[in-house]
Amino acid sequence: MAISETFVRIRYRWFSDRLVGEILSKSWIDNAIPTIALVATLGVMIAIIPDYLSVGNLTDLSRQVAEFGLIAMALTIVILSGGIDLSVGSMFALCVLAALVSMNVLGLPLLAALTATLATGLLCGLLNGVLVGYLRLRAFITTLVTLVIYRALYDIVFPRLASAIVGSTPDSPTWDFIGYGVVYGVPVSFLIFLAVAIVLHIVLSRLRPGWRLRAVGGARRSAYNAGINVKLTVCLAYVSSGILTAIAAFLFSARLGSTGADTGIGLEISVLTAVVLGGVSLGGGRGSVGNAVIGSILVLILTNSLIRLAMPGSVSQLLLGCVLILAVLFDAKWVKNRAKILSRVYMSPTYLKLPDRSQGAREDYFALNNRLGGVDLIGLGEVEGPEDVILDQNDHLYTGTRLGTIVRFFAPDYKHSEVFARIGGHPLGLAFDQAGDLIACVGGMGVYKVSPEGAVSKVTDETNRSLFSVIDDSRLRLPDDLDIAPDGRIFFSEATIRYEMSEWAVDALEGRGNGRLICYDPRTKTTRTILRGLIFPNGVTICRDGQSLLFAETWACRINRYWFDGPRKGQREIFIDNLPGYPDNINRGSGGTYWIALLGMRTKTFDLAMRKPGFRRRVARRVAADEWLFPNINRGCVVHASASGEILDVLWDETGENHPSITSTCEHKGQLFLGGVSNNRIGRVKLPDGDPRWTTRQDYWGAPQ
Amino acid sequence: MSEARTTPEAKSSQKLIQKIFRSQEGIVFALAVAAFLVFALLLPAFASPGNLLALVRSVSILGILALGMALVVIARGIDVSMIATMVVSVSWAFVLARSGYSFGIALLIGVSFALVVGAAIGALIAFGDVPPIFATLAAGSVIYGLGRTFFFKLEMQNVPPGNDWFLFIGQGRILGVPITIVAFGVLCLLLHFILSSTRFGWLTYAMGNNPAAARITGAPFRPIVIAQYVASSFIAYVAGLILASSASAINARLFNSTMIYDILLVVVLGGIGLNGGHGSVRNVVLGTVFVGILLNGMTIMNIDYTIQNLVKGVVLLLAIVVDSLVNPRDEQTSQQGDL
Structure with missing residues (x-):
């Protein structure tokens, strides 16, 4: 092996770039960048401003966060619905006025003042909501105008009552408590803010109103088609915005006890900056309360620090504007390009060296013949994608199809068929258990059981999550083949945890051990992963000792034996290595033998490409997905192997016309049935030396009762 | 059926009335006439030639700004940073002139600043895919912050002394007509020519009607967007100069006033839908006159x-409601997040 190749091997062994794509595919990545920005800003401020973490400063900051954060949440709700509310600043001013007039001028009790404040917010929000939601006005321009209108109202009323507001102070301890009170060192207003934030988070992320809101913001027309009352949802978003703003105004009034001519001016810009900076997407539908809170804290830290650094107000305006431009720019580019970047970096090939075929001593076993060239065809054009075939004790033939059904062909001529069961996903590996139930691995769904009457029930669809895996590997993405141990445990392979079933060929380009072997135990009803890091584990079959199983690793072109019980429990060894093609399902044959179906043939080009991960990555980045390398699946081949792994016989379809790409076999009464996941037919070939009475079922489970 | 039968003349006049009231332009025109008549009857000073001239003069700056806004709005954009561009570029030019530059050079620097700002905003929208409203909203804040922090400290900037020819722009008259009004008229004709007779103008309408289609058919989308915002910034600068020369000073606080809403008021009232794709200079003139009558009447x-x-x-608000009823949003071409 050349030194350069050793370097490549070590580089991809220890510095895999798989994680980049996996982290980008997580939804929390949207929040990661604002959080990092927040921590960085905080660090800088602590470094350059003395006493930044003093109690007084933090208390002050948390009170401001409470008011500012509530308004940010208000705006977040509206943006989530696909709109925008620029009138929050003026609404805030009007609500402050309402609170102070009720408390200071009219001397109303606290509850009445609160009601008046909330009612003001509600009315303002309702006007916006009706205009934008029901009259379908453009949100931006409409709230810009209501901003002017609410501001004008404030400017009309405030000067007439300014002296009355300052002239009297309300005698209410609760009012003062809300304004200045502290519980265990935490300001009361901050506690109120926290409570609102938690409730709102639950509503937005866990309850129906929140889901509807996101649906409307994410795709208005789809939401309408799904039966959501779009107009009402949008209207209510603005109403809630008004109410949250009113709460903020109430806290502000209690804290300051007065108001000025400039209350709330320019607030919409800083709140908008906070919300967008926090990661709420302006397109609607993407964002959370957490985003709003992070953004609010960030903006407040920035503006407060500038004040403490004695900068004039215009600097703060300049900085906020720049930050807003950058945040909006990033948002636009991120939303547009995230999927694009992800599709470019997710595919992460690794180094995989296959043994050289030319040095293999068993080349003569694989001499070409055309024994599959003339197979009988069953169900030509009627089945789509019969990955696995299996026969029951009455000689009926079962197979899964791409349409999500299991089809049954009736013995003896297999000319008539019926839909035996509808599952929904593409059934792949099939096996009968002792009771005669059909157990099926269903692509994208999990393992399902079909009773002899055709009733479908779920066996398992998840396993234990790995501790350090970035992507969620608890769900089963691509269960491929299964077999049932004599004690009823179901062993099944999951080919890859990184791709969906339709993308199985991309996993071939990666060549990494993305698959695993999983065991379902019916006694405890638990599912546990027993082997990880397998290279596209495919066929699984239990050996006749009842303590071990054979499983194929497709892209590694080898078959392994694994002991799950007995004295050698946990050991694993290679059963057959260096196959000329990619092994798929393995099935027991008569006389203690095994049938191995080869899905496709190795080619020198593909073998070379597997040793060049950099080449494959360039292919993935520069060429459209339908032009990528693809394993050669144009030939059909079935290998007959002995119990010790010696190759006894090989059946070829030389032209690749009648039965290419064989994914499974089933020997039954002297005949061999062939399935292929991309075929539209099932093959049947007579075995010259086959036992005319041998069936899988009798061989494994014994004679029927 | 019998009661619907009317004479032909009545029918045609009915049709005309229907036609007028079906378009927002017609409604505003009718309202403008009505407001004019009401004010003329109720306010004795209103209909005098002197007042009418003052009326048009007072709103002609608004009209000039609205011309720039109209250009951008027709292409389905919006420019809420016009006032910031106007006050900062003109103030900076005055500060430079006072600090020793010759007035001509200072004005050149001012106009370059406005053009650079316009190009930057346009690039942000064209290349950055930022919605125009956010780009210009944030840009307004940045421009004003930049100006107040680095270019000038005082809010009021007087016209540098010794430049009487400059004051003539705002205060002089040609054949008894104030130059402000003449300038508005000239700019109207110019923009009308651009919109109706140049490829740039046609593409502006195409982009407003359906941006995606304009792009697919091969319109130089990005350069045109940049050109539009450069044009609106330039018009803002011209308006700023005329404003400064008529008042002998420019006040940076205009940025905090409701002037930008007044511009939008003119554009939307005139009948240029915010959806873009339609409207012309005629609409701007109509909107300007209506707003002028309204403001003048209220002031009197x-x-x-x-x-x-x-x-x-x-x-x-009423104008926008009517606009949205007359020109409902097109679900085919309005995009997600198109606010």
Whole structure:
């Protein structure tokens, strides 16, 4: 092996770039960048401003966060619905006025003042909501105008009552408590803010109103088609915005006890900056309360620090504007390009060296013949994608199809068929258990059981999550083949945890051990992963000792034996290595033998490409997905192997016309049935030396009762 | 059936009335005439030639700004940074002139600043895919912050002394007509020519009608977007110069006033839908005249400034409601996140 190749091997062994794509595919990545920005800003401020973490400063900051954060949440709700509310600043001013007039001028009790404040917010929000939601006005321009209108109202009323507001102070301890009170060192207003934030988070992320809101913001027309009352949802978003703003105004009034001519001016810009900076997407539908809170804290830290650094107000305006431009720019580019970047970096090939075929001593076993060239065809054009075939004790033939059904062909001529069961996903590996139930691995769904009457029930669809895996590997993405141990445990392979079933060929380009072997135990009803890091584990079959199983690793072109019980429990060894093609399902044959179906043939080009991960990555980045390398699946081949792994016989379809790409076999009464996941037919070939009475079922489970 | 039968003349006049009231332009025109008649009857000073001239003069700056806004709005954009561009570029030019530059050079630097700002905003929208409203909203804040921090400290910037020819722009008259009005008229003709007779103008309408289609058919989308915002910034600078010369000074606080809403008021009232794709200079003139009548009437009636703001806001809101009823949003071409 050349030194350069050793370097490549070590580089991809220890510095895999798989994680980049996996982290980008997580939804929390949207929040990661604002959080990092927040921590960085905080660090800088602590470094350059003395006493930044003093109690007084933090208390002050948390009170401001409470008011500012509530308004940010208000705006977040509206943006989530696909709109925008620029009138929050003026609404805030009007609500402050309402609170102070009720408390200071009219001397109303606290509850009445609160009601008046909330009612003001509600009315303002309702006007916006009706205009934008029901009259379908453009949100931006409409709230810009209501901003002017609410501001004008404030400017009309405030000067007439300014002296009355300052002239009297309300005698209410609760009012003062809300304004200045502290519980265990935490300001009361901050506690109120926290409570609102938690409730709102639950509503937005866990309850129906929140889901509807996101649906409307994410795709208005789809939401309408799904039966959501779009107009009402949008209207209510603005109403809630008004109410949250009113709460903020109430806290502000209690804290300051007065108001000025400039209350709330320019607030919409800083709140908008906070919300967008926090990661709420302006397109609607993407964002959370957490985003709003992070953004609010960030903006407040920035503006407060500038004040403490004695900068004039215009600097703060300049900085906020720049930050807003950058945040909006990033948002636009991120939303547009995230999927694009992800599709470019997710595919992460690794180094995989296959043994050289030319040095293999068993080349003569694989001499070409055309024994599959003339197979009988069953169900030509009627089945789509019969990955696995299996026969029951009455000689009926079962197979899964791409349409999500299991089809049954009736013995003896297999000319008539019926839909035996509808599952929904593409059934792949099939096996009968002792009771005669059909157990099926269903692509994208999990393992399902079909009773002899055709009733479908779920066996398992998840396993234990790995501790350090970035992507969620608890769900089963691509269960491929299964077999049932004599004690009823179901062993099944999951080919890859990184791709969906339709993308199985991309996993071939990666060549990494993305698959695993999983065991379902019916006694405890638990599912546990027993082997990880397998290279596209495919066929699984239990050996006749009842303590071990054979499983194929497709892209590694080898078959392994694994002991799950007995004295050698946990050991694993290679059963057959260096196959000329990619092994798929393995099935027991008569006389203690095994049938191995080869899905496709190795080619020198593909073998070379597997040793060049950099080449494959360039292919993935520069060429459209339908032009990528693809394993050669144009030939059909079935290998007959002995119990010790010696190759006894090989059946070829030389032209690749009648039965290419064989994914499974089933020997039954002297005949061999062939399935292929991309075929539209099932093959049947007579075995010259086959036992005319041998069936899988009798061989494994014994004679029927 | 019998009661619907009417004479042919009545029918045609009915059709005309229907036609007028079906378009927002017609409604505003009718309202403008009505407001004019009401003010003329109720306010004795209103209909005098002197007042009418003053009326048009007072709103011609608004009209000039609205021309720039109209260009951008027709292409389905919006430029809420016009006032910031106007006050900062003109103030900076005055500061430079006072600090020793010759007035001509200072004005050149001012116009370059405005053009650079316009190009930057345009690039942000064209290349950055930022919605125009956010780009210009943030840009306004940045431009004003930049100006107040680095270019000038005082809010009021007087025209540098010794430049009487400059004051003539705002205060002089040609054949008895104030130059402000003449400038508005000239700019109207110019923009009308650009919109109706140049490829740039046609593409502007195409982009407003359906941006995606304009792009696919091969319109130089990005350069045109940049050109539009450069044009609106340039118009803002011209308006700033005329404003400064008529008042002998420019006040940076205009940025915090409701002037930008007044511009939108003119554009939307005139009948240029915010959806873009339609409208012409005629609409700007109509909107300007209507807003002028409204403001002038209210000022003569001695209505408080804050209440004037309220009235303007409500009128603008009604105009937008009517606009959305007359030009409903097209679900085919309106995009997700198109606010």
